[in-house]
Amino acid sequence: MKGTKSKPSGELDTGLNRKILAKINRESSSVIFIDGAGTIVGTDEKLWDRFPYLTVVKMYKKLKSGEKSVAEFEDGGRILKLTGKPFDDGIYLIEIEDITTQRCIEDFKKKIVSTVSHELKTPLTIIKGYSELLAMEMESEILEKMNVQIERIINIVESIGLLMRGQGKELVEIDVETVIEELSSQFLxxxxxxxxxxxxxxxxxxxVKAEKILFRQMLINLIDNAVKFTESxxxxxxxxRDKDTVVIEVYDTGKGxxxxxxxxxxxxxxxxxxxxGLGIGLSLVKTIAKHHNWEVTFQSASEKGTRFFVKIPVNS
Known part of the structure; x- marks a missing residue:
């Protein structure tokens, strides 16, 4: 039409876009669109007015820098997770997820593991006491080795119990090669x-700086899996070392x-x-990595094997 300038193909009118986004904001409970000032599109309300929590403000600031960001908080007895990401020019999409049930399940699992760890420690300590009494009565290399392994199991159980309760022991400097060689003899x-x-x-x-017992257990679980699922x-x-990161890889040529x-x-x-198994070995690997602020990833292909990578910042 003469005198009317049409928009290029694929580009929508901004006003129309905002009307659509405002309607979505009114109708949806799972997404919110905000503008660059943090205002919920179609309203005069700021995102942090609707969700008045510091973590939401921090999420918005990170979002403004162009990064995807997440905020979690308790609101009216529910635990909500907000995930923000750039959507369009000056518009951001906020996804809202109720993770109350998921968090309750996670807490319940942690309590189970923590309780089991606590209950295991007492009988293990008693067994260790009897073993030490036997060692006093007779000299035996087998008894000495058994005592060492019992002590190791007690330490593992104690460390896992602390880990599940969100606590931890002191981080120490660990020589990676020494630990891997010790574990190699264990699996040989x-x-x-x-x-x-x-x-x-x-x-x-x-x-690396880590809780030694947990570092060892993480590698034990990864190597144990590799041996378990590899037949040839x-x-x-x-x-x-890759720049400022230590990378540890455990690989196999198993089933995938x-x-x-x-x-x-x-x-x-x-x-x-x-x-x-029970399916808790790799979960523990992930928990140990998260506890230390490390990253764990994997690559796997059917009948070609699996590779696990643990990335440890040098200054962690």
């Missing part, structure tokens, strides 16, 4: 009995992780049908 018999090759490529001089070929552990459980592999009690 199982590995050789299956006819597998065991490769280690550890950069010399690597150290090899397993291996690599460790190297089924596609159906990949998205949930770090959840408690998730396991393949073939797994003889």
């Amino acid at each position: 018999d199982r590995i050789t009995s299956k006819g597998l090759k065991f490769n280690r490529e550890i950069e010399s001089g690597l150290t 070929g090899e397993i291996g552990v690599k460790a190297w 992780i089924p596609e159906s459980i990949k998205p949930f592999i770090f959840e408690k009690f998730v396991k393949s049908d073939e797994s003889p």
